[in-house]
Amino acid sequence: MSEKLNVVIWNEYRHEKHDEVCANIYPEGIHGCIKNFLKTDESLDITLAALDDTDQGISPELLEKTDVLLWWGHMAHHEVSDELVERIRQRVYAGKMGLIVLHSGHHSKVFRSIVGTTGNLSWGRDQKEIIWNLMPSHHIAAGIPDHFIIEEEELYCEPFYIPQPDALVFGGWYEDGYIFRSGCCFTRGLGKIFYFQPGHEYCRSFYNPYVQRIIKNAVYWVKPADIGYEIPEGCPMIVTKATDEFNK
Amino acid sequence: MSEKLNVVIWNEYRHEKHDEVCANIYPEGIHGCIKNFLKTDESLDITLAALDDTDQGISPELLEKTDVLLWWGHMAHHEVSDELVERIRQRVYAGKMGLIVLHSGHHSKVFRSIVGTTGNLSWGRDQKEIIWNLMPSHHIAAGIPDHFIIEEEELYCEPFYIPQPDALVFGGWYEDGYIFRSGCCFTRGLGKIFYFQPGHEYCRSFYNPYVQRIIKNAVYWVKPADIGYEIPEGCPMIVTKATDEFNK
Amino acid sequence: MSEKLNVVIWNEYRHEKHDEVCANIYPEGIHGCIKNFLKTDESLDITLAALDDTDQGISPELLEKTDVLLWWGHMAHHEVSDELVERIRQRVYAGKMGLIVLHSGHHSKVFRSIVGTTGNLSWGRDQKEIIWNLMPSHHIAAGIPDHFIIEEEELYCEPFYIPQPDALVFGGWYEDGYIFRSGCCFTRGLGKIFYFQPGHEYCRSFYNPYVQRIIKNAVYWVKPADIGYEIPEGCPMIVTKATDEFNK
Amino acid sequence: MSEKLNVVIWNEYRHEKHDEVCANIYPEGIHGCIKNFLKTDESLDITLAALDDTDQGISPELLEKTDVLLWWGHMAHHEVSDELVERIRQRVYAGKMGLIVLHSGHHSKVFRSIVGTTGNLSWGRDQKEIIWNLMPSHHIAAGIPDHFIIEEEELYCEPFYIPQPDALVFGGWYEDGYIFRSGCCFTRGLGKIFYFQPGHEYCRSFYNPYVQRIIKNAVYWVKPADIGYEIPEGCPMIVTKATDEFNK
Numbered sequence: 001m002s003e004k005l006n007v008v009i010w011n012e013y014r015h016e017k018h019d020e021v022c023a024n025i026y027p028e029g030i031h032g033c034i035k036n037f038l039k040t041d042e043s044l045d046i047t048l049a050a051l052d053d054t055d056q057g058i059s060p061e062l063l064e065k066t067d068v069l070l071w072w073g074h075m076a077h078h079e080v081s082d083e084l085v086e087r088i089r090q091r092v093y094a095g096k097m098g099l100i101v102l103h104s105g106h107h108s109k110v111f112r113s114i115v116g117t118t119g120n121l122s123w124g125r126d127q128k129e130i131i132w133n134l135m136p137s138h139h140i141a142a143g144i145p146d147h148f149i150i151e152e153e154e155l156y157c158e159p160f161y162i163p164q165p166d167a168l169v170f171g172g173w174y175e176d177g178y179i180f181r182s183g184c185c186f187t188r189g190l191g192k193i194f195y196f197q198p199g200h201e202y203c204r205s206f207y208n209p210y211v212q213r214i215i216k217n218a219v220y221w222v223k224p225a226d227i228g229y230e231i232p233e234g235c236p237m238i239v240t241k242a243t244d245e246f247n248k
Numbered sequence: 249m250s251e252k253l254n255v256v257i258w259n260e261y262r263h264e265k266h267d268e269v270c271a272n273i274y275p276e277g278i279h280g281c282i283k284n285f286l287k288t289d290e291s292l293d294i295t296l297a298a299l300d301d302t303d304q305g306i307s308p309e310l311l312e313k314t315d316v317l318l319w320w321g322h323m324a325h326h327e328v329s330d331e332l333v334e335r336i337r338q339r340v341y342a343g344k345m346g347l348i349v350l351h352s353g354h355h356s357k358v359f360r361s362i363v364g365t366t367g368n369l370s371w372g373r374d375q376k377e378i379i380w381n382l383m384p385s386h387h388i389a390a391g392i393p394d395h396f397i398i399e400e401e402e403l404y405c406e407p408f409y410i411p412q413p414d415a416l417v418f419g420g421w422y423e424d425g426y427i428f429r430s431g432c433c434f435t436r437g438l439g440k441i442f443y444f445q446p447g448h449e450y451c452r453s454f455y456n457p458y459v460q461r462i463i464k465n466a467v468y469w470v471k472p473a474d475i476g477y478e479i480p481e482g483c484p485m486i487v488t489k490a491t492d493e494f495n496k
Numbered sequence: 497m498s499e500k501l502n503v504v505i506w507n508e509y510r511h512e513k514h515d516e517v518c519a520n521i522y523p524e525g526i527h528g529c530i531k532n533f534l535k536t537d538e539s540l541d542i543t544l545a546a547l548d549d550t551d552q553g554i555s556p557e558l559l560e561k562t563d564v565l566l567w568w569g570h571m572a573h574h575e576v577s578d579e580l581v582e583r584i585r586q587r588v589y590a591g592k593m594g595l596i597v598l599h600s601g602h603h604s605k606v607f608r609s610i611v612g613t614t615g616n617l618s619w620g621r622d623q624k625e626i627i628w629n630l631m632p633s634h635h636i637a638a639g640i641p642d643h644f645i646i647e648e649e650e651l652y653c654e655p656f657y658i659p660q661p662d663a664l665v666f667g668g669w670y671e672d673g674y675i676f677r678s679g680c681c682f683t684r685g686l687g688k689i690f691y692f693q694p695g696h697e698y699c700r701s702f703y704n705p706y707v708q709r710i711i712k713n714a715v716y717w718v719k720p721a722d723i724g725y726e727i728p729e730g731c732p733m734i735v736t737k738a739t740d741e742f743n744k
Numbered sequence: 745m746s747e748k749l750n751v752v753i754w755n756e757y758r759h760e761k762h763d764e765v766c767a768n769i770y771p772e773g774i775h776g777c778i779k780n781f782l783k784t785d786e787s788l789d790i791t792l793a794a795l796d797d798t799d800q801g802i803s804p805e806l807l808e809k810t811d812v813l814l815w816w817g818h819m820a821h822h823e824v825s826d827e828l829v830e831r832i833r834q835r836v837y838a839g840k841m842g843l844i845v846l847h848s849g850h851h852s853k854v855f856r857s858i859v860g861t862t863g864n865l866s867w868g869r870d871q872k873e874i875i876w877n878l879m880p881s882h883h884i885a886a887g888i889p890d891h892f893i894i895e896e897e898e899l900y901c902e903p904f905y906i907p908q909p910d911a912l913v914f915g916g917w918y919e920d921g922y923i924f925r926s927g928c929c930f931t932r933g934l935g936k937i938f939y940f941q942p943g944h945e946y947c948r949s950f951y952n953p954y955v956q957r958i959i960k961n962a963v964y965w966v967k968p969a970d971i972g973y974e975i976p977e978g979c980p981m982i983v984t985k986a987t988d989e990f991n992k
Contacts, residue, residue, distance in 0.1 A: 090614075093613070093614050093657065095880070095881045107731065113609070113612070114612055115612050116609070116610060116611050116612025116613075116659075116684050117589070117612075117684065117685060118586075118589050118685055120728070120729075120730060120731055121731055122728070122731065122732050122733070122734050123731060123733060123734065124733060124734035124735070128987075128990055130425050130427075130986055130987075132406045132407070132426075132427050133406070133407060133972070133973075134406055134407060134408075134429070135407075135412070136407055136839070136934060136969075136971045136972065136973070136975070137839045137931070137934040137935070137936070137968075137969040137971060138969070139969065141969075141971075141972065142969060142970040142971075142972065143970060143972040144972040144973075145972050145973045146406075146407055146972075146973050147406075147986060149986075149989055149990060151990070151991070155734065157734060158380045158381070158382055158394075158395075158419065159380070159381060159382060159383075159384055159394055160382075161589065161685050161686070161727075162685075163612075163682070163683055163684050163685070164383070164415065164416065164662065164683060166660065167412065168412065168416065171406065171419065171427050171429075172427075173421060173422075173425055173426065173427045173986075174421075175739075175987075176734075176737040176738060176739055177378050177421055177737055177738025177739035177740075177741075178380075178421065178734075178738055179378075179380050179419050179420075179421045179427050181382070181419075186659070187659055187660060187881070188612050188613065188659050189613060189614055189657050189658075189659070190657070190880060190881040191881070192881070224881075225880075225881040225882070225883065225885075225886060226886040226887060227880045227881060227885075227886075228877070228880065228885065228886065228887040228888040228889050228890075229877075229880070229888075229889045229890050231657075231880070232616070232618070233616075234616060235603065235616055235617055235618065235619060236618050237618070237619060237620060238618050238619065238620035238651065238653060238672075238674075239620070241672040241673055242672060242673025242674055242874055242891060242893075242917075243671075243672055243673040243872075243874075245673075245893055246872055246893060246895070247895070338862075341861070341862050341905065343632070343633045355979065361857070361860070362860055363860050364857070364858055364859050364860025364861075364907075364932050365837070365860075365932065365933060366834075366837050366933055368976070368977075368978060368979055369979055370976070370979065370980050370981070370982050371979060371981060371982065372981060372982035372983070376739075376742055378738055378739075381724070381725075384591070384686060384721075384723045384724065384725070384727070385591045385683070385686040385687070385688070385720075385721040385723060386721070387721065389721075389723075389724065390721060390722040390723075390724065391722060391724040392724040392725075393724050393725045394724075394725050395738060397738075397741055397742060399742070399743070403982065405982060409837065409933050409934070409975075411860075411930070411931055411932050411933070412910065412931060414908065421738075423987075424982075424985040424986060424987055425985055425986025425987035425989075426982075426986055434907070435633070435907055435908060436860050436861065436907050437861060437862055437905050437906075437907070438632060438633040438905070439633070440633070472633075473632075473633040473634070473635065473637075473638060474638040474639060475632045475633060475637075475638075476629070476632065476637065476638065476639040476640040476641050476642075477629075477632070477640075477641045477642050479632070479905075480864070480866070481864075482864060483851065483864055483865055483866065483867060484866050485866070485867060485868060486866050486867065486868035486899065486901060486920075486922075487868070489920040489921055490626055490643060490645075490669075490920060490921025490922055491624075491626075491671075491919075491920055491921035493645055493921075494624055494645060494647070495647070626921050626923075628902045628903070628922075628923050629902070629903060630902055630903060630904075630925070631903075631908070632903055642902075642903055643902075654876045654877070654878055654890075654891075654915065655876070655877055655878060655879075655880055655890055656878075660879070660911065660912065663908065664908065664912065667902065667915065667923050667925075668923075669917060669918075669921055669922065669923045670917075673874050673917055674876075674917065675874075675876050675915050675916075675917045675923050677878070677915075
C-alpha cells in the first residue's frame with residue numbers, strides 16, 4: 001500500500017448529465033460531491049471514474065493501485081463489462097481492495113457477484129427516512145448518534161434478498177410503514193464490502209453530514225488489511241508436511 | 249425426549265391478577281392465552297407455570313422433563329431466584345431445552361444470563377407496529393407473509409443492546425419513527441433461544457394469528473436436537489490419543 | 497413441492513469412466529454410490545445426472561422440479577455452461593432448491609458464484625483425517641459422535657478462502673499437520689448451501705457410515721422452506737403505503 | 745479515553761509462586777512476561793494485577809480507567825468475587841473496556857458470564873500445536889503467516905462449548921489427533937472479547953513471537969470504540985416522537 005490510501009469513486013454518471021433536477025443537486029456528479037467531502041482527509045488520494053470514460057473509468061493500471069473503490073450505479077448496470085466486474089471481484093477477494101456500494105448499487109453486477117446475491121428489494125416514492133444506529137460500537141458508526149433524519153430519500157423496502165450481513169450497522173425507518181437494512185457489512189475472501197442505502201440521484205443525502213461521516217468511516221473499515229504472508233493464486237499443491245517443521 | 253414435546257409456559261402472572269385492564273384482555277393469564285393457541289397441536293404436552301406457584305412454578309422435576317420453555321416476565325424479574333435461573337441456564341446450554349423469551353422478558357435474568365447481554369432498550373407509548381419478515385426462509389417465518397400489522401403494541405426501540413443475533417428474522421416498524429429487531433435467534437452452548445418482541449400486557453398481540461404462528465414455529469425451532477453422543481459435564485481430561493483409533 | 501423430495505445427484509462422472517482405480521471404488525460412479533445410501537429413505541425421489549448427459553444432465557424441466565441438488569465435480573468445472581450455472585444460482589436464491597457441494601466442488605462455478613468466493617485452498621497427498629463435530633446440536637450433526645475417523649482422504653488445507661460460514665459444523669484434522677473447515681453451512685438469498693470436504697475419487701469416504709449420515713442430514717437441512725408468500729422477481733415498485741392497511 | 749491506552753494484565757499468579765517449574769519459565773509471572781512484550785509499545789500504559797492483591801487486583805478506581813483487560817486464571821476461578829465479575833461485565837457491555845481472555849480463562853467467571861457459555865472443553869497432555877490462520881485479513885491476524893508452530897502447549901480439544909464466534913481467526917492442530925478453535929472473537933453489548941488458546945503455565949508459549957504479535961493486535965482490536973452518543977443506563981422511557989424531529 002502506498003502511504004496515501006488510493007480511493008476511486010466510480011459513478012455511472014448519466015442522470016446528472018441528462019436530467020436537470022439531478023444536475024442541479026449534483027452539478028459535479030454524485031462522485032464529485034463525494035470527493036468534495038472526502039478530500040478534506042489529506043491521507044486520501046482520490047480519483048474520479050465514470051462509466052463513459054475510457055475503460056469504463058477503471059483501467060487495469062488504475063485498478064492495480066486502488067485500495068478502496070466506491071460504486072454508484074443505477075440504470076446502466078448491464079453496460080458494465082463482465083470483464084471489469086471480474087477484475088474487481090478478484091481484487092476484492094484477494095484482499096487488495098475494499099468496496100463500498102452505494103444506494104442503487106445493490107443491483108450492480110459488482111455487488112451481486114462479489115457478495116453472492118440477487119440484491120432484490122422493493123422500492124417506492126421519495127420520503128422521510130430515519131436511520132437507526134444498531135451497532136454503535138462498529139467502526140463505521142464512529143461518531144454517529146443513536147439516530148438521524150434524512151429529510152428525503154427513495155424508499156427501499158424489506159425483504160431485501162441479501163445473505164445475512166456479517167454486521168448490520170444501520171436500519172432505516174420510512175414514513176409509509178417500511179423498514180430496511182440500510183448499512184450492511186460483508187466479508188468475502190480477504191476483502192471487505194459495505195453497502196449503504198442512502199444516495200438517490202433526486203435527493204440530497206450525500207450532503208447530510210452523518211451520511212458523509214459514515215462513508216468516511218467506511219473507507220477506513222474496508223481498506224486492505226496487513227496480511228502476513230503472500231496469498232497464493234488458485235489451489236497450490238502441498239509437497240511437504242507441516243509436521244516436518246517441528247524442532248527446526 | 250418423550251414422544252410428545254413437553255412445553256412449559258412460564259408467566260410472571262401479576263398484571264393479570266392486579267390490573268383490570270390486563271385481566272380483561274387475558275382472563276386466563278398470558279400463559280393461558282398462549283396455551284389456548286398452542287394446544288391445538290396434539291404433539292405438544294403443555295404445562296402452565298407462574299412466579300407465585302410453588303418452586304416459582306418450575307420444580308427441578310418439572311424442569312428435568314421440559315423440552316421447550318416460554319418465558320414472560322416484567323415487573324418482578326428480580327424476584328426470580330438466581331438458583332432457578334442457573335438451572336434453566338445449564339439445561340439450555342446442555343441442549344436439553346430450548347427457550348422462547350417474550351416481550352419484556354428481554355430484561356429477565358434468564359435472557360440476560362443465558363445470552364450474555366444487558367438486554368437494554370428504550371420504550372414508549374403503545375402504538376401501531378408493522379412486523380417485517382427479514383428472513384422468509386427461516387423455520388420461524390414459515391407461513392408468515394412479507395409483513396403484517398399489529399394494531400397496538402408497546403414501543404420497543406433501538407439501539408437494543410444485544411449481541412448480533414445468529415439470525416435476525418423479524419424487524420418492527422413503529423408509527424412514531426422507531427424500529428426494532430423484533431425476532432432474534434441465538435445459539436448458546438447446545439441450546440437455541442428465540443426472542444420475540446410483541447406481547448405487552450395491555451395489548452392483544454397474543455390473539456394475532458401471525459404472532460401465534462410465529463410462536464408455534466419457534467417451539468419447533470428451539471426444541472432439543474438429536475445429539476449424537478453423551479455430552480460430558482465440565483472439562484474432562486483426555487487420556488488416550490485420537491490417533492490411536494486408526495486402523496482399528 | 498411434491499410429496500416426495502426430489503433429489504438430483506450431479507456428478508462430473510469422468511474419473512470413474514477413465515481411471516480404473518476410481519472405477520473399482522465407485523463402479524456405479526460417485527453419484528451411484530450416493531444414490532445407494534440415500535435411496536433407503538423412501539421419502540426421497542432420486543435422479544442421477546452427469547456432465548456428459550444431454551443438457552449436461554440438468555434440463556430446465558428437471559431443474560424446475562428439483563428440491564435438492566448434490567454436486568460433485570473436479571477436473572471439468574470449466575466445461576459446465578455458464579447458462580446452467582446461472583439457472584441453478586437463481587433457483588437456489590429463490591429458495592426453491594437447496595444445494596450440497598461435495599469435496600472438489602469447492603472450485604466449481606456453482607459453488608463460487610452462488611456463495612461468492614474463489615473457493616481456493618491448498619491440497620496434498622491422501623492421508624488419515626479425523627472429522628471433529630464442532631456444533632453437535634446442528635441438524636446436520638444429528639446422530640454424529642464427537643469425532644470419527646476417515647482412514648484415507650485427500651488433504652485439503654487452510655487457509656480456505658471462503659466467507660465465514662453461517663454455521664461451521666465440522667473441522668478436519670490431518671496427519672501431516674493440517675486442519676480444514678470440513679463442513680460449512682451458507683445461506684444465500686432464500687436458499688441453503690452445505691459444503692462437505694470428504695469425497696476424493698481415489699478414496700472410499702462415501703462408504704463411511706458417518707459421511708453417509710451427514711449427507712442424509714444435509715438433504716433435509718438444505719431442502720426448501722415453507723415460505724409464506726409469493727417471492728417477487730426483480731425489484732417491484734411499491735405504489736401503496738403499508739400504513740394504509742391500518743384499521744382495515 | 746486518555747491519550748495512552750490503559751491496559752491491565754490480570755493474572756491469578758499462584759502457579760508461578762508455588763510451582764518451581766512455572767516459576768522458572770515465568771519468573772515475573774505470566775502477567776510480567778506479557779507486560780515485557782507489550783511495553784515496547786509506548787502508546788500503552790500497563791498495570792499488573794493479581795488475585796492476591798488488594799481488591800483482587802482491580803479496585804473500582806482502576807477499573808474505571810481501564811481500556812483493555814487481559815485475563816489469565818486457572819485453579820482459582822471460584823475465588824474471584826461475583827461482584828468484581830459483575831463490574832467487569834458491565835464495563836465490557838458498556839463499551840468502555842475490551843477483554844482478552846487467555847488459555848485456561850475459558851473457564852473463568854468473567855468469560856462465562858460475559859460471553860454466555862459454560863466454556864467447557866476437553867484437555868490433555870502437553871504436545872506440539874500448529875496454529876492455522878483461518879482469517880488472514882482480520883486485524884488480529886495482521887502480520888501472522890498462514891501457520892506457525894508452538895513447540896509445546898497443553899491440549900485443548902473440541903467440542904468447545906462456546907457460541908459460534910463472530911469471527912474465528914485461528915484454529916489449532918495437535919499431534920494426538922485433536923483440533924481446537926484457538927482464536928475466537930465475540931461482540932457482547934458494545935464491547936469486544938478475544939479468546940486465545942495458547943498460554944499453559946508449564947509451557948513457553950508467551951515467548952513465541954507470533955503469540956506476542958497476536959496479543960498485541962488483540963489489544964487494539966478489543967479497545968473501546970468511538971461511540972457517537974451517551975449510552976443510557978437501563979431502559980429509558982421515550983416521551984417524544986422521533987417523527988417530531990422532521991423539518992426542524
